[in-house]
Amino acid sequence: MLKQIENRRSVRKYFNQKIESEKLTQILESARLAPSGSNTQPWSFIIVESEDTKEKLSFADHHQKWMMTAPVFIVCVADIRCRISADIEVKLDENSSQPELKQIIRDTSIAMEHILLEAEHLGLAACWTAWFEQAAVRPILNIPEDKYVCGIITLGYGDETPKPQLRKPLEEIIRYEKW
Numbered sequence: 001m002l003k004q005i006e007n008r009r010s011v012r013k014y015f016n017q018k019i020e021s022e023k024l025t026q027i028l029e030s031a032r033l034a035p036s037g038s039n040t041q042p043w044s045f046i047i048v049e050s051e052d053t054k055e056k057l058s059f060a061d062h063h064q065k066w067m068m069t070a071p072v073f074i075v076c077v078a079d080i081r082c083r084i085s086a087d088i089e090v091k092l093d094e095n096s097s098q099p100e101l102k103q104i105i106r107d108t109s110i111a112m113e114h115i116l117l118e119a120e121h122l123g124l125a126a127c128w129t130a131w132f133e134q135a136a137v138r139p140i141l142n143i144p145e146d147k148y149v150c151g152i153i154t155l156g157y158g159d160e161t162p163k164p165q166l167r168k169p170l171e172e173i174i175r176y177e178k179w
């Protein structure tokens with residue numbers, strides 16, 4: 001496990017090669033099995049393969065043109081309705097102070113990391129992207145205003161081997177018994 005965690009990279013260039021549907025299903029299964037607070041499972045995943053929709057999404061995502069080399073985008077959406085009743089009106093965006101928003105983003109992020117690691121395990125490559133505003137991405141996919149897009153993961157066979165990015169040493173991040 002640690003070897004695969006160590007080998008994972010954010011990959012921003014992909015071969016023009018389709019992903020086998022069994023592999024995509026296995027990756028989504030890894031997300032489905034993620035833990036979440038009170039087992040609320042607030043996530044939904046929109047699989048995007050159409051060139052037209054990918055184009056619109058990458059444009060909304062700070063026009064990161066490299067994204068278009070990926071055959072599949074997984075748009076990862078957090079749903080606050082697992083914590084807030086359907087009759088209460090909620091509109092979510094980057095400035096929302098709704099406390100439950102933190103919880104659903106936290107939980108959906110765990111599932112997203114499962115996707116990155118399962119992709120690595122299957123010999124695929126991925127990159128989490130999130131350089132967008134909710135208002136720009138939502139209308140492209142008809143996502144309602146009570147949902148929050150946590151990120152768009154690009155997925156495919158990697159056509160680059162990025163160098164490892166530096167991480168802080170353990171001594172800097174571990175404390176014992178107290179702060």
Ligand SMILES: Cc1cc2nc3c(=O)[nH]c(=O)nc-3n(C[C@H](O)[C@H](O)[C@H](O)COP(=O)(O)O)c2cc1C
Binds near residue numbers: 009011127131165
């Ligand atoms: C929440 C989040 C948002 C990110 N957004 C982007 C992005 O929009 N574009 C991009 O190229 N990389 C993005 N990344 C990838 C990071 O830049 C990358 O994880 C970091 O530099 C460490 O590199 P590594 O993943 O190869 O270890 C994002 C990563 C995370 C976790």
